[in-house]
Amino acid sequence: MSLTQHRIYLASQSPRRRELLKQIGVNFGSLLLRSDSGRLPDVDETPHPDETPEIYVQRVCREKAAAGWKIMQQRNLPPFPVLAADTTVTLDGQIIGKPHDREAAAAILRQLSGREHQVLTAVAVAREAQCELRLSITRVTFAELSEERIHRYLLTGESLDKAGAYGIQGHAGTFIRRIEGSYSGVVGLPLCETAELLELFGYPVT
Numbered sequence: 001m002s003l004t005q006h007r008i009y010l011a012s013q014s015p016r017r018r019e020l021l022k023q024i025g026v027n028f029g030s031l032l033l034r035s036d037s038g039r040l041p042d043v044d045e046t047p048h049p050d051e052t053p054e055i056y057v058q059r060v061c062r063e064k065a066a067a068g069w070k071i072m073q074q075r076n077l078p079p080f081p082v083l084a085a086d087t088t089v090t091l092d093g094q095i096i097g098k099p100h101d102r103e104a105a106a107a108i109l110r111q112l113s114g115r116e117h118q119v120l121t122a123v124a125v126a127r128e129a130q131c132e133l134r135l136s137i138t139r140v141t142f143a144e145l146s147e148e149r150i151h152r153y154l155l156t157g158e159s160l161d162k163a164g165a166y167g168i169q170g171h172a173g174t175f176i177r178r179i180e181g182s183y184s185g186v187v188g189l190p191l192c193e194t195a196e197l198l199e200l201f202g203y204p205v206t
C-alpha cells in the first residue's frame with residue numbers, strides 16, 4: 001500500500017511501536033526517517049544538563065514528531081498527523097540510557113536488580129503547528145538478578161538498543177516482580193494515551 005492511502009504517519013523505526021499500533025487497528029504509514037547515522041535529523045537525544053527525565057523524554061518526543069512532520073512536507077506527502085514516541089528509564093531520578101555494548105548492559109541490569117525503577121514513555125501527535133503530547137509513567141520492580149542470570153540474559157541479545165537494557169516483552173519478562181502503570185508504555189507505546197491523542201485528532205479507535 002502506498003503512503004498516500006494512510007491517514008496517519010508513524011515517525012518511528014521501532015518494530016515494537018509498529019506492532020502496538022497495528023494491535024489497535026490503526027491504519028498508518030511509516031516515514032522511514034533514520035539517516036545513515038541511525039539518528040533522526042533535527043532530534044537531539046543528548047539530555048541537556050538541567051533537564052529532568054520527565055522534561056527530557058517529552059522534549060525528545062516532540063522533536064521526533066516535528067522531524068516527522070518536516071520530512072512529510074519535504075516529500076510532498078498528503079498532510080496527515082504524525083505520531084512519535086520516546087521511552088526513557090529512570091532510577092533515583094537519573095536517566096538510564098541505552099547500552100551500546102554488553103558491559104554497559106550488564107552494569108545497567110546490576111543497577112536495576114532487586115529495585116524499583118520508572119519507565120517514562122511520551123507519545124505525541126503533530127499536525128501543522130499543533131503538537132499534543134501524553135506522558136505515561138510506569139513503576140517496575142525487578143527481582144534480584146544473579147550474575148549468572150544477567151550473563152544468560154545478555155546471551156539472548158535482547159539488551160542492546162533498549163532503554164534500561166531489557167525488553168519486558170521478551171526473556172526479561174521473568175525479571176518483573178511488579179508493574180504499576182502501562183505495560184504497552186514499557187514496551188514503547190502507551191496504548192491508552194495513544195488512543196486519547198488519536199481521538200483528539202479525529203481518529204477514534206476502539
Ligand SMILES: Cc1cn([C@H]2C[C@H](O)[C@@H](COP(=O)(O)OP(=O)(O)OP(=O)(O)O)O2)c(=O)[nH]c1=O
Pocket residue numbers: 011012013014016017085086087088089119161162163164166167168169186187188
Ligand atoms: C524498557 C523497555 C524498552 N524497550 C524499548 C522501547 C524503545 O523502542 C526503546 C527505547 O528507545 P527509543 O529512543 O524510545 O526508540 P527507538 O530508538 O527504539 O525508536 P524510534 O526513535 O525510531 O521511535 O527501548 C522495550 O522494547 N522494552 C522494554 O521493556
